[in-house]
Amino acid sequence: MDEKNLDIIKDYKYGFSTDIENIKAPKGLNEEVIKFISNIKKEPKWLLDWRLQAYKRLKVLKEPDWQKPKYPKINYQDLYYYSAPKNFNEKPKKLEDLDPKLLETYKKLGIPLDEQKRLNGIAVDAVFDSVSVATTFKDTLTKNGIIFCSISEAVQKHPDLVKKYLGTVIPITDHYFATLNSAVFTDGSFVYIPEGVRCPMELSTYFRINASDTGQFERTLIIADKGSYVSYLEGCTAPMRDENQLHAANVELIALDDAEIKYSTVQNWYPGDKDGKGGIYNFVTKRGLCKGNNSKISWTQVETGSAITWKYPSCILKGDNSIGEFYSIAITNNHQKADTGTKMIHLGKNTKSKIISKGISAGLSDMTYRGLVDISPNAENSNNYTQCDSLLMGNKCGAHTIPYIKNKNSNSNIAHEATTSKISEDQLHYCQQRGLNPEEAVGLIVNGFCKEVLQQLPMEFAVEAQKLVGISLEGSVG
Amino acid sequence: MENKIKIDFDKTFKNYSSNDELGFKKNNLENFIKEGLPGRKLESWKFSDLNQIINKNIGELNFYIDPSKENLIDNTLIIKDFDHNKIVFINGKVEELDFSFEDKDKVKILKEFEISTKIKSKNSLLNLNNAFCKNFYKINISKNYTMNKPLIIYHVSTNNISSTTLNSQLNFILEENSSLKIVDIYEDKSEKNFINIFYSFILKENAILKNFKIDKLQNSNIKYSYNNIDQSKNSVSETFILSNGSKFLKNEINCNLNGQYSSAFINGVFSLDTDKHHEIRTSVNHLVENTKSYQLIKSVLDDKSKSVYQGKIYVSPDAQKTDGYQLSKCILLDKNTEFNAKPELEIYADDVKCSHGSASGSLNENSIFYLRSRGLSYKQAKKLLISGFLLDVIEKITDEEIKSFIKKTMELNQ
Structure with a gap:
C-alpha cells in the first residue's frame, strides 16, 4: 500500500482494487475522519454532532466477546471508513453517464438497472461500496408520495423526517458495532411510505462490497406511516477477497398505527474459501419498532454467506395489538460460523410474535440460534410461539440453540420448541430409490425442511433463495 | 469484605x-x-x-x-x-x-x-x-x-x-x-x-x-x-x-x-410465593456414545415470586446416538410473577436426537370452566389443576416410599 496517500485528508486516492477510481478517507478512526465523511456528504451540523456524540460513546464502549464464533481482533485504525466511486461528484443523470465498468459489475450481479427491466416491478437503489449511484422507478414511487432514496439524499431533501426518526430504534448509546455505525455510516437507503399508501412494488437494494479494506457501514431507515404497507428486499454479494472484511450495518424500521413492514434478506456474501480463509464478517444490527397500534413487522432472512454472521433482527412490540414475525434459514458450510436469531420484546397489550428458525450446518461449520422473548409486565394477553430446528450434516459441525425466555405477565403465553437431528436415512433411502442421486436427495429434503420460511419470501427472492440453499450445501454430502 | x-x-x-x-x-x-x-x-x-x-x-x-x-x-x-x-x-x-x-x-x-x-x-x-x-x-x-x-x-x-x-x-x-x-x-x-x-x-x-x-x-x-x-x-x-x-x-x-449407556434424569418442581426467587441450573454433558438424559421442570408461581430454569445439554463430537430431552413448563398465577428460562442445546455430533420445549402462561380458562361446570368452586378447580400439573413430575419418582413421602409433604393427594 502506498504510504503517502494514507495521511492526507481530502486528497483523492486512486483506486487499486477495481478499475473504478475511489475517493477514500485515510485509514483510521478519529474525529477528523468523521468530520471528513460528514463534510463530503454536505451534512447539516446536527448530524455531525450526532456522529461525534456516537464516537465519544464508542471510545468508552468495549467490543463484545460473548458470541460463539470468535474472530481475530479487528484493528479499527487499519480500516478505511469512506470510499466512493469518484465520478459521484458529478452526479450521473442517465444510465449511460455511469462508469461502464460499474454497469458491467451490476450486470454480473443481475441488477435490473435498465429501463427495460421496469417490467420486473423492482425499484433498485444500488449501493456500490458506500454511495448510492442510481435509483430507478422513481416516477411511480413519487406519484404515490413514496420516498425511496439514499440516506444522504434524504438528509438533504427530507431533513425533518431523518432527524425525527434516525436513531430512535437503534440509539447511539447501543452496543459497540451499532455505535460504530452511527459514528461513521456512509450511506444506505431511506424509505418513507406516507399515510394510507400501499407501496405498489417490492423495494430492493443490492449491497456490494468491493473496495479492499473498506468496512461497510450502511444505514437503512424505513418508516411506514399510518395504515401503509411496504415490502423491502435486501440482497448481497461480494467478490473474492483474502482478508476479512467487516460489515456493520444498522437497519431501523418504524411502523406507525396499522402499518406493516416486511423486510426480506438474502445474504450470500463471500464466505471464505474451503480452508476458512477470508470471507466477510457480517455484524449487522437490525431492529424494528412497532410504534403504533395494530402495526406489524416481519423479518425474513436467508443467510448462506459470510465467514461469520452475527445478527439478531429484532422487533420491539410497543403498540397494542402489534405483531412481530421472524422467519430465518441459516446455512453454514466449510468453516463458516453463524450466531443469529431474534429478539421479540413485548411491551404493548395483545401483542403477538412468531419465530421460525431453521439452521443447517455442514462441513466444519458452527451454527447457533440465540434468541430472546421478553414479555413485560404490562403486555397483557401477549403470545409468542417459537420453533427452532437444526439439521446437522456430518459429524464435524456444531448446532446450538440458546433461547432466553422471560415471561413477566401472567396472562401471556410463551411456547418454545427446538429440535436437533440429522437427515433421516429413511428419507434419503426413499429419495434415492426414486432415482435421485444423493446430492439431489439432500437438496430436496433440505428444501422441504426450509419450506416454511421460503414461503414467506417474495416471489423474486424465493426462486433465488431456493437455488442458494442447494448451492450452499454443494459438496457436503457423502 | x-x-x-x-x-x-x-x-x-x-x-x-x-x-x-x-x-x-x-x-x-x-x-x-x-x-x-x-x-x-x-x-x-x-x-x-x-x-x-x-x-x-x-x-x-x-x-x-x-x-x-x-x-x-x-x-x-x-x-x-x-x-x-x-x-x-x-x-x-x-x-x-x-x-x-x-x-x-x-x-x-x-x-x-x-x-x-x-x-x-x-x-x-x-x-x-x-x-x-x-x-x-x-x-x-x-x-x-x-x-x-x-x-x-x-x-x-x-x-x-x-x-x-x-x-x-x-x-x-x-x-x-x-x-x-x-x-x-x-x-x-x-x-x-x-x-x-x-x-x-x-x-x-x-x-x-x-x-x-x-x-x-x-x-x-x-x-x-x-x-x-x-x-x-x-x-x-x-x-x-x-x-x-x-x-x-x-x-x-x-x-x-x-x-456408554449411562443415563441421567433430572426432575424439578418450583412452587413459589411471597417474593421468593428460585433457580435450577443444569448442565448435562454427553461425552460418549449411547447416553441418555431427560429433564422435566415445572413451576407454579404466585405472589411476586420468580423462577429460573437454565438447562443445558452438551453433546461432544464423540457422543453419537445421544438422546437428550428437556421440558420446562410454568404457570403464572399472579400479575407480578416472573418466569425465566434458558434451555440450551450445544451439539457437535450429528446422529443425535435432542429437543427441548418451554411453555409458560396462565391457568387454562377452559379447564377451569369445565371443572366449575362440574360443581367445583373456582378455588377447588384451581387447586386441582395445579396438583395435576405438579403431580406429573412427582409421578416420575421411581421410589414409592419417597414418592408418597414427598406427596404428603407437598399436601398433594390424588
Missing part, C-alpha cells in the same frame, strides 16, 4: 497446623476473594444476581462460627415416616453420621483430606466452600452393595446464628453395582444466612444414585446447592428437586456422562 473474611478464616483455623489441607484452603480463599460472590455479569448468574441478593437480604456476611457452642440434635426434626440412615449437619458441621441400618464394612466413611477427589469447577462458591468447610467426608458404598434404607441428610441451622455463611461438603463414591438413595431435608430455625452446599458423586459401572432434594420449610435463608455427578458405563442417576421454602435457592446439577 476482604479483611473480615481473612480475620474470620484465621480465627476458624487457628488450631490447624500448616499442611496440604490448610494450603488448599488458603488457595481457595484467595481465589474467592479475587472472584467475589457471583453476580449478573456471569452468564450462569444472569437471572439471579447472588451478590445483590445477599446484599439486599443479609448485608455483610460473617464467616466465623463459634465452635464452643454445643449443637444438640432436636429429635422432633427427625422424619418418622420411614426408617433411614442419617447425616445431620448443624450449622454446617456434621454432628451425626448414622448408618445403623447397613453392614458396617460395606459403607466406609473416610475423613482424610485428599486433594485428588475434589470437584473441579470454576466457581467462586466452590472456593468459598473449600476454604471454610471443616470436614471433607468421603462416603464409599462398596461393590455390589445396595443400601437397605435410604439416607436422609438433614441440613439444620439453629436460631443463634445470623448473617453467617454455612459451608458443607460431601463426597460419595458408588462402587460397581452399588446403589444409594439420598433425601436432603432442610430444617431451618435460623433467619438470613447463606447456606452453601457441595456434593460430589462418582458413579462406577452399573451404580444407581437417587437424590431427592426437599426444600419445604418456610425460611428467609439464601441457599446454593451444587451436585457434581460423574457417571461410568451403565450407571443411572436420578435427581428430584422440590424448590419451595427458602427465600432464595439455586440448585445446580452438573452431570458428566462418561460411560
Whole structure:
C-alpha cells in the first residue's frame, strides 16, 4: 500500500482494487475522519454532532466477546471508513453517464438497472461500496408520495423526517458495532411510505462490497406511516477477497398505527474459501419498532454467506395489538460460523410474535440460534410461539440453540420448541430409490425442511433463495 | 469484605497446623476473594444476581462460627415416616453420621483430606466452600452393595446464628453395582444466612444414585446447592428437586456422562410465593456414545415470586446416538410473577436426537370452566389443576416410599 496517500485528508486516492477510481478517507478512526465523511456528504451540523456524540460513546464502549464464533481482533485504525466511486461528484443523470465498468459489475450481479427491466416491478437503489449511484422507478414511487432514496439524499431533501426518526430504534448509546455505525455510516437507503399508501412494488437494494479494506457501514431507515404497507428486499454479494472484511450495518424500521413492514434478506456474501480463509464478517444490527397500534413487522432472512454472521433482527412490540414475525434459514458450510436469531420484546397489550428458525450446518461449520422473548409486565394477553430446528450434516459441525425466555405477565403465553437431528436415512433411502442421486436427495429434503420460511419470501427472492440453499450445501454430502 | 473474611478464616483455623489441607484452603480463599460472590455479569448468574441478593437480604456476611457452642440434635426434626440412615449437619458441621441400618464394612466413611477427589469447577462458591468447610467426608458404598434404607441428610441451622455463611461438603463414591438413595431435608430455625452446599458423586459401572432434594420449610435463608455427578458405563442417576421454602435457592446439577449407556434424569418442581426467587441450573454433558438424559421442570408461581430454569445439554463430537430431552413448563398465577428460562442445546455430533420445549402462561380458562361446570368452586378447580400439573413430575419418582413421602409433604393427594 502506498504510504503517502494514507495521511492526507481530502486528497483523492486512486483506486487499486477495481478499475473504478475511489475517493477514500485515510485509514483510521478519529474525529477528523468523521468530520471528513460528514463534510463530503454536505451534512447539516446536527448530524455531525450526532456522529461525534456516537464516537465519544464508542471510545468508552468495549467490543463484545460473548458470541460463539470468535474472530481475530479487528484493528479499527487499519480500516478505511469512506470510499466512493469518484465520478459521484458529478452526479450521473442517465444510465449511460455511469462508469461502464460499474454497469458491467451490476450486470454480473443481475441488477435490473435498465429501463427495460421496469417490467420486473423492482425499484433498485444500488449501493456500490458506500454511495448510492442510481435509483430507478422513481416516477411511480413519487406519484404515490413514496420516498425511496439514499440516506444522504434524504438528509438533504427530507431533513425533518431523518432527524425525527434516525436513531430512535437503534440509539447511539447501543452496543459497540451499532455505535460504530452511527459514528461513521456512509450511506444506505431511506424509505418513507406516507399515510394510507400501499407501496405498489417490492423495494430492493443490492449491497456490494468491493473496495479492499473498506468496512461497510450502511444505514437503512424505513418508516411506514399510518395504515401503509411496504415490502423491502435486501440482497448481497461480494467478490473474492483474502482478508476479512467487516460489515456493520444498522437497519431501523418504524411502523406507525396499522402499518406493516416486511423486510426480506438474502445474504450470500463471500464466505471464505474451503480452508476458512477470508470471507466477510457480517455484524449487522437490525431492529424494528412497532410504534403504533395494530402495526406489524416481519423479518425474513436467508443467510448462506459470510465467514461469520452475527445478527439478531429484532422487533420491539410497543403498540397494542402489534405483531412481530421472524422467519430465518441459516446455512453454514466449510468453516463458516453463524450466531443469529431474534429478539421479540413485548411491551404493548395483545401483542403477538412468531419465530421460525431453521439452521443447517455442514462441513466444519458452527451454527447457533440465540434468541430472546421478553414479555413485560404490562403486555397483557401477549403470545409468542417459537420453533427452532437444526439439521446437522456430518459429524464435524456444531448446532446450538440458546433461547432466553422471560415471561413477566401472567396472562401471556410463551411456547418454545427446538429440535436437533440429522437427515433421516429413511428419507434419503426413499429419495434415492426414486432415482435421485444423493446430492439431489439432500437438496430436496433440505428444501422441504426450509419450506416454511421460503414461503414467506417474495416471489423474486424465493426462486433465488431456493437455488442458494442447494448451492450452499454443494459438496457436503457423502 | 476482604479483611473480615481473612480475620474470620484465621480465627476458624487457628488450631490447624500448616499442611496440604490448610494450603488448599488458603488457595481457595484467595481465589474467592479475587472472584467475589457471583453476580449478573456471569452468564450462569444472569437471572439471579447472588451478590445483590445477599446484599439486599443479609448485608455483610460473617464467616466465623463459634465452635464452643454445643449443637444438640432436636429429635422432633427427625422424619418418622420411614426408617433411614442419617447425616445431620448443624450449622454446617456434621454432628451425626448414622448408618445403623447397613453392614458396617460395606459403607466406609473416610475423613482424610485428599486433594485428588475434589470437584473441579470454576466457581467462586466452590472456593468459598473449600476454604471454610471443616470436614471433607468421603462416603464409599462398596461393590455390589445396595443400601437397605435410604439416607436422609438433614441440613439444620439453629436460631443463634445470623448473617453467617454455612459451608458443607460431601463426597460419595458408588462402587460397581452399588446403589444409594439420598433425601436432603432442610430444617431451618435460623433467619438470613447463606447456606452453601457441595456434593460430589462418582458413579462406577452399573451404580444407581437417587437424590431427592426437599426444600419445604418456610425460611428467609439464601441457599446454593451444587451436585457434581460423574457417571461410568451403565450407571443411572436420578435427581428430584422440590424448590419451595427458602427465600432464595439455586440448585445446580452438573452431570458428566462418561460411560456408554449411562443415563441421567433430572426432575424439578418450583412452587413459589411471597417474593421468593428460585433457580435450577443444569448442565448435562454427553461425552460418549449411547447416553441418555431427560429433564422435566415445572413451576407454579404466585405472589411476586420468580423462577429460573437454565438447562443445558452438551453433546461432544464423540457422543453419537445421544438422546437428550428437556421440558420446562410454568404457570403464572399472579400479575407480578416472573418466569425465566434458558434451555440450551450445544451439539457437535450429528446422529443425535435432542429437543427441548418451554411453555409458560396462565391457568387454562377452559379447564377451569369445565371443572366449575362440574360443581367445583373456582378455588377447588384451581387447586386441582395445579396438583395435576405438579403431580406429573412427582409421578416420575421411581421410589414409592419417597414418592408418597414427598406427596404428603407437598399436601398433594390424588
